Amino acid sequence: MKKRLQGFCLFLLFFSFTSLAYAQDEIRIGVIFPLTGPAASTGHVLLEGVKLAADIVNTQNNLNMPLAKTIGLPNLKGAKIKIIPGDHQGKPEIGMAEAERLITQEKVVAIIGCYNSGITATASQAAERYGIPFVNDSSTSPSLTDRGFKWFFRTTPNDDLLSENFFHFLNDMKEKKKINANPIALFNENTLFGIDSRKYQEKYAIKYGYPISGVVLYPAKSTQLTSEIQKLRSYNPRIVLQTSYIADAILSMKSYKELNFAPDAILANNAGFIDPEFTKALGKDANYILSREVWAKDLAKNKPMIKTIADMFEKRTGKPMDGSSSRAFTATIVLADAINRAKSTEPAEIHQALLETNLKADELIMPWDGVKFDAKTHQNMLGKGIIVQVQNGEYYTVWPFNLATKDVVWPFPKWEKR
Amino acid sequence: MEGVFIQTLVSGLLIGFLYALIAVGLTMIFGMMDIVNFAHGDYLMVAMYFSYWFFVLFGMDPLYSLPAVTLLLFGLGILTYYLLIKPIINAPMLSQIFVTFGVLIFLRGLAQFLWKVDYRMIPQTVLSGNIHLGDVYIGIPQLTAAAGAIICNGLLLWFLKKTRLGMALEAVSEDKEAARLMGINSDRMFALAWGIGIATVGVAGALLTSFYYVFPEVGANFGLIAFVVVALGGFGSVTGAFAAGIIVGLVEVMSGFLIAPQFKFMFVLALYLAVVFIRPQGLLGKK
Numbered sequence: 001m002k003k004r005l006q007g008f009c010l011f012l013l014f015f016s017f018t019s020l021a022y023a024q025d026e027i028r029i030g031v032i033f034p035l036t037g038p039a040a041s042t043g044h045v046l047l048e049g050v051k052l053a054a055d056i057v058n059t060q061n062n063l064n065m066p067l068a069k070t071i072g073l074p075n076l077k078g079a080k081i082k083i084i085p086g087d088h089q090g091k092p093e094i095g096m097a098e099a100e101r102l103i104t105q106e107k108v109v110a111i112i113g114c115y116n117s118g119i120t121a122t123a124s125q126a127a128e129r130y131g132i133p134f135v136n137d138s139s140t141s142p143s144l145t146d147r148g149f150k151w152f153f154r155t156t157p158n159d160d161l162l163s164e165n166f167f168h169f170l171n172d173m174k175e176k177k178k179i180n181a182n183p184i185a186l187f188n189e190n191t192l193f194g195i196d197s198r199k200y201q202e203k204y205a206i207k208y209g210y211p212i213s214g215v216v217l218y219p220a221k222s223t224q225l226t227s228e229i230q231k232l233r234s235y236n237p238r239i240v241l242q243t244s245y246i247a248d249a250i251l252s253m254k255s256y257k258e259l260n261f262a263p264d265a266i267l268a269n270n271a272g273f274i275d276p277e278f279t280k281a282l283g284k285d286a287n288y289i290l291s292r293e294v295w296a297k298d299l300a301k302n303k304p305m306i307k308t309i310a311d312m313f314e315k316r317t318g319k320p321m322d323g324s325s326s327r328a329f330t331a332t333i334v335l336a337d338a339i340n341r342a343k344s345t346e347p348a349e350i351h352q353a354l355l356e357t358n359l360k361a362d363e364l365i366m367p368w369d370g371v372k373f374d375a376k377t378h379q380n381m382l383g384k385g386i387i388v389q390v391q392n393g394e395y396y397t398v399w400p401f402n403l404a405t406k407d408v409v410w411p412f413p414k415w416e417k418r
Numbered sequence: 419m420e421g422v423f424i425q426t427l428v429s430g431l432l433i434g435f436l437y438a439l440i441a442v443g444l445t446m447i448f449g450m451m452d453i454v455n456f457a458h459g460d461y462l463m464v465a466m467y468f469s470y471w472f473f474v475l476f477g478m479d480p481l482y483s484l485p486a487v488t489l490l491l492f493g494l495g496i497l498t499y500y501l502l503i504k505p506i507i508n509a510p511m512l513s514q515i516f517v518t519f520g521v522l523i524f525l526r527g528l529a530q531f532l533w534k535v536d537y538r539m540i541p542q543t544v545l546s547g548n549i550h551l552g553d554v555y556i557g558i559p560q561l562t563a564a565a566g567a568i569i570c571n572g573l574l575l576w577f578l579k580k581t582r583l584g585m586a587l588e589a590v591s592e593d594k595e596a597a598r599l600m601g602i603n604s605d606r607m608f609a610l611a612w613g614i615g616i617a618t619v620g621v622a623g624a625l626l627t628s629f630y631y632v633f634p635e636v637g638a639n640f641g642l643i644a645f646v647v648v649a650l651g652g653f654g655s656v657t658g659a660f661a662a663g664i665i666v667g668l669v670e671v672m673s674g675f676l677i678a679p680q681f682k683f684m685f686v687l688a689l690y691l692a693v694v695f696i697r698p699q700g701l702l703g704k705k
Contacts, residue, residue: 035535036530038633040530040633040635041535041633043535044534044535190680217679218674218679219680219683221638222682224429224671225679226425226426226433226671227429227430227670227671227672227673227675228679230422230425230426231679246537250539250631251631257548257557258560259425260550280537282539282541
């Protein structure tokens with residue numbers, strides 16, 4: 001009996017060694033997203049974006065994209081990427097704890113995350129402390145790259161640039177469609193995302209000469225938004241600039257309809273308004289919303305690779321690709337490319353390789369001019385946004401006009417006339 | 419401005435009735451056996467999923483499936499009592515808290531496992547549309563929900579005060595031992611209280627589903643408010659919960675409108691704190 005037990009122990013020991021040996025052939029990348037909690041639906045979509053990118057790197061694909069044509073990372077003897085997910089539940093303190101867990105226990109070489117700006121802020125602090133590269137795929141609060149962190153990189157364009165896009169769009173609309181866009185009111189949720197957006201919306205409203213008649217900030221976890229919308233209505237806005245996550249985006253649209261509130265345009269700050277759940281949950285009530293976007297499937301008109309990737313994504317998940325998953329995908333490709341060029345899993349080498357990143361527009365599935373990080377802030381300097389509109393339940397690019405696949409519907413039709 | 423004010427007032431009232439209905443079950447269970455059901459909001463979530471699935475699988479509008487959902491939740495309440503609550507009824511408070519908190523985590527996890535994290539919504543129900551009175555718009559689903567909440571609360575009060583069974587429930591809640599001496603089976607009364615308490619969130623969930631989205635954590639937002647309502651109305655007081663629900667609905671909406679929306683929960687919770695300091699037993703609670 002004792003012998004058999006010893007044998008069993010030896011077997012276990014042997015088994016654990018083999019698994020350790022195996023572990024060295026894989027590059028462990030930590031990914032922190034909201035996999036439970038109010039933003040969980042977005043979190044899973046983001047994770048799938050990352051996993052799809054990892055699969056493309058790990059297998060052979062005929063795509064014009066870094067690492068697609070080879071198996072694994074060629075400079076690291078074909079080592080494959082292994083994604084280790086973490087769940088921050090929409091809570092900053094848990095985001096930080098998850099980053100620590102991934103670094104100290106899971107021994108990841110880099111982290112991607114965390115969607116919610118407020119959580120990216122805390123999780124990246126943990127990465128900074130341990131000296132592990134942190135690639136942020138989809139948090140757009142400008143302050144994140146203003147902190148001067150050494151290990152923090154951001155691929156997505158931030159709210160500063162994307163907020164300015166709104167006013168370029170309005171200027172173009174004035175010129176082309178002779179619209180009246182005064183006054184504007186802001187309707188933002190009150191965590192870092194909404195508060196930061198407000199700062200930039202106000203900055204550019206002043207710069208481009210659009211008066212703001214009022215600002216309404218609301219708690220994102222509201223069970224109802226009636227008083228907020230009443231307040232908004234009392235400012236008589238022609239245009240509402242709205243910043244919401246998915247739950248409150250759905251709730252606000254329902255309440256607009258209930259209270260019959262229909263300004264000329266609702267210009268949304270992506271996030272909740274471009275989540276696949278948004279059109280699914282609201283059906284035709286989602287129509288005519290304008291949102292800034294970083295991605296749309298119809299961009300494939302100019303870049304066929306986008307359709308290939310989007311179809312792959314839809315086939316695996318049953319959900320359409322969106323601005324969140326495409327950015328998570330892109331951040332993963334950027335990171336994998338850097339690790340491959342670093343020829344090492346040493347944090348310092350990866351850091352240097354990230355700094356030297358230089359991807360071209362046609363290697364990306366984004367409407368960007370490329371990926372190249374600013375030497376000081378580590379913000380991707382070549383990012384660019386578009387504006388989409390929901391028409392018949394689908395997102396279409398309506399601006400910039402040269403990329404548009406549909407004409408913009410303006411003004412937002414009254415609820416009773418739909 | 420006046421129209422906007424009235425509109426806000428009406429909206430506050432409508433949601434207040436619903437808060438009251440959600441809180442009534444919580445306060446009843448507490449009043450009967452001094453157990454705080456932390457999973458209360460999550461039973462609401464379960465009810466909403468039931469309504470949603472009745473719609474998707476059988477094409478039944480949430481309004482028509484309401485009796486079925488209520489019955490299912492009644493059963494679930496009784497099941498919860500016999501499986502989980504009965505063994506800990508005389509246990510220390512901490513164990514009781516852990517049990518109901520465990521139910522909360524279990525239900526959320528189960529919902530996420532079974533139905534994933536998607537936001538689900540019934541796009542068109544028989545109740546869609548709104549009524550237009552001057553400057554005031556009232557959503558028909560919201561109005562129906564408020565009416566349903568009033569009826570349900572009324573029925574519950576009638577049941578507790580006027581029927582023999584209801585009076586037996588009240589008796590057990592007043593004094594368990596004395597009731598037992600009078601030949602009332604307190605065990606069955608407890609089970610009944612759980613059944614009814616959970617059935618009321620069944621009604622609330624069914625009503626809510628015609629205008630609110632469903633996802634695994636939808637109970638969290640409503641659960642927190644239910645606790646404030648119960649504390650404000652007085653632990654164990656059904657009429658108190660009804661009044662408090664309306665007050666919380668109005669305070670939330672009016673402070674959001676008149677002061678600033680980002681602080682609306684602050685006012686709701688400040689109200690709660692004020693009650694705890696000035697009148698710890700709540701508005702209509704017994705000392």
